[in-house]
Amino acid sequence: MNPSLLWFLLGIAFLLAELATPTTVLLFFGVGAWAAAAAALLGLTTGWQLAAFMAVSLLTLIFLRRHLRAVFGGRSHRAAPENSQQGHPLSGRQGIVSKTLHPGQMGEVSIDGSFWRAVAQSEIPQGRPVRVLGTLPADALVLRVAPLEENE
Known part of the structure; x- marks a missing residue:
């Protein structure tokens, strides 16, 4: 051969x-x-x-x-700084919590039918709407989210 x-x-x-x-x-x-x-x-x-x-x-x-x-692995040096609103395409978008978020623990959110690992500073129950703040500095595949206020 x-x-x-x-x-x-x-x-x-x-x-x-x-x-x-x-x-x-x-x-x-x-x-x-x-x-x-x-x-x-x-x-x-x-x-x-x-x-x-x-x-x-x-x-x-x-x-x-x-x-x-x-x-x-989602840890590219191009990952956005923690306070950046433009670092990730999903920054500013709304989603729904699909697995309850507890402070300091990984949860999950659904955005347009895609599921993302997420963290939050406060507990957010399943089914609650959230807004994407950005990503973790060390892992650009984990979203930082906050609860969506009623008037937003």
Whole structure:
């Protein structure tokens, strides 16, 4: 079998394994395998193919893993400051509490049929309307909400 095809299939296997176990590590080995496939297509020897695999895997792992984990984990450095009203597309929007919010604990709100993890400074019972204030500074996937006043 053609070495470039083997490397390419190995890269696909690494990417599928990453989907099954989202550790954000196997992804980089998949990229390294594709670099080795490119080296094989260029006619380089097996030693150079292995070197390309290891170098690209390690370099992408070292330089991109932290950034990708932050982005896909909702902790990107672009997360809005705590007092920002423009940091998240849902800031200022209204929703309904779907799991009661207790101070210091995670609850859930529904906004346009999508469910979001949320926190509040006071207890807000299920079914009560809320307004999105922004997100947590450390996790842009958790909304900060406050109860919606009757006159709003």
